Amino acid sequence: xxxxxxxxxxxxxxxxxxxxxxxxxxxxxxxxxxxxxxxxxxxxxxxxxxxxxxxxxxxxxxxxxxxxxxxxxxxxxxxxxxxxxxxxxxxxxxxxxxxxxxxxxxxxxxxxxxxxxxxxxxxxxxxxxxxxxxxxxxxxxxxxxxxxxxxxxxxxxxxxxxxxxxxxxxxxxxxxxxxxxxxxxxxxxxxxxxxxxxxxxxxxxxxxxxxxxxxxxxxxxxxxxxxxxxxxxxxxxxxxxxxxxxxxxxxxxxxxxxxxxxxxxxxxxxxxxxxxxxxxxxxxxxxx
Numbered sequence: 001x002x003x004x005x006x007x008x009x010x011x012x013x014x015x016x017x018x019x020x021x022x023x024x025x026x027x028x029x030x031x032x033x034x035x036x037x038x039x040x041x042x043x044x045x046x047x048x049x050x051x052x053x054x055x056x057x058x059x060x061x062x063x064x065x066x067x068x069x070x071x072x073x074x075x076x077x078x079x080x081x082x083x084x085x086x087x088x089x090x091x092x093x094x095x096x097x098x099x100x101x102x103x104x105x106x107x108x109x110x111x112x113x114x115x116x117x118x119x120x121x122x123x124x125x126x127x128x129x130x131x132x133x134x135x136x137x138x139x140x141x142x143x144x145x146x147x148x149x150x151x152x153x154x155x156x157x158x159x160x161x162x163x164x165x166x167x168x169x170x171x172x173x174x175x176x177x178x179x180x181x182x183x184x185x186x187x188x189x190x191x192x193x194x195x196x197x198x199x200x201x202x203x204x205x206x207x208x209x210x211x212x213x214x215x216x217x218x219x220x221x222x223x224x225x226x227x228x229x230x231x232x233x234x235x236x237x238x239x240x241x242x243x244x245x246x247x248x249x250x251x252x253x254x255x256x257x258x259x260x261x262x263x264x265x266x267x268x269x270x271x272x273x274x275x276x277x278x279x280x281x282x283x284x285x286x287x288x
Contacts (some may be wrong), residue, residue: 002066004030004098006089007073009038009194011145012104015161016071016185017042023186032063050092054085060092067093069100069188071181072124078118078243086124090131100134100188103125104181107141107170107197108259114250115259116243125195136175136184138189141199141260142251144171144281147209151286154221159208161224163231168203176275184197185269196266199276203261211278228252 001018007013008031020029026045032052033039039049052063054075064070072095073084093101106115109122128135154160180198182189195236208225226234228249235245254260267275276284 001068002028002030002190002206003069003071003188004032004064004067005071005073006032006054008073009033009035010073012174012181013071013073014176015175016020016073016181017047017186017197019179019182020185021045023182030062030067031054031155054158057088057092057095059090061095064093064096064098067096067098069102069185070098071102071104071185073104074121076216078241079116081240082117082120083123086120088128090124091129094131094133098133100136100192101128101131101179102136102138102184102191103128104177104190105137105139107139107199107264108262109139113259114254114257115247116250117247131181134188134192136188136193136194137195138177138181138184139195139197141170141172141197143174143177144200144276145174145285147171147278147282148285151213153212155217157221158220158222159224160206160213160221161205161226161231164223164230165204165225165252165256166205166207167252167258168205168261169251169255170199170203171278172200172258172267172275173281174199176267176271180182180267180270196270197262197264198267198270198275199262199264201274202263204278209278209282212282213286215279216283 008017026047030048032050034053037048043049050063052060072089075082104123109118111119207223210221214221
C-alpha cells in the first residue's frame, strides 16, 4: 500500500505525516510538495518526496503515479482558483489510477454559506463523488489553533475581541484533525465512501474562550464583541487577502446563526478517543 499526502510541508500536512509515521513504514509514504527542498527532512526519514502543483495537471498526475490512497489537503487561494485547483488534483488522481481519495473539507459545506470558503469544499466533495473513485471526506471544523492569534493583544489589554456575539463554534485542535486523517490513511479500507464531521467536544463562545485564556495565564481577560466593520478593518490592516478577510468575517456571521455549533462524535468513532477540548488546548498552549 502506498499513501500520498499533498501539501505535506504545510501546517496540517506536516502533522498528518508525523502521525502516519507512527502507523505505517516511511517506505509506504509519499508526499507531494511544490518545493521539494523544503521537505528534505521527510526525505531523510525515507519518505518519497515528489514535486506537485495543483495548477499543473500533468505534474500532479505524475506525482500520483503508483499511489493507492491520496490525501488531498485543500489549497489556499480565492474561491474560483481553489475550485479549479482541487478539480485538477482530483482529475490527476483519477488519471493516475489512485484507488481512494481522502479530502479535507469543512463542516456543513454549503454553496451559499456566510463562511465563503464553504462553497469550495462543497464543490470539491461533489466532484470527488462523481469520479467513481472510493473516497473519504473529512469535514473538519475550525482550528482551535487560530484562537491563539488574539492572545498577545488580550494579555496586553485585557480584551479578547471578535465579532462573535453569543455564537458557538466547535473548534478542534489541528493536531487532532491530523491524527484523524492519519488513522484513515493507515487503514483506508475501513473508511470507504464515508463522510466524517470532525468537531470539537462542544460549541464554545468567545466569552468562554476569553475565560480559558484568563484561567491559563492568571491574567484578567474579557471578551469584547467587536463591530463587524472594526474586525474587518483589523484583518485588512494585517495585510490579509480580501478573500480571506471575507471568509473570516463570514465565519462569525454564520456562527451567530448557529451554523457551527453542532457537535459530532465522528472524531471519537475514527480515532478511538475524544478530541482535546478547547480549554485543555489553550491551557497547554499557554503553559509557561
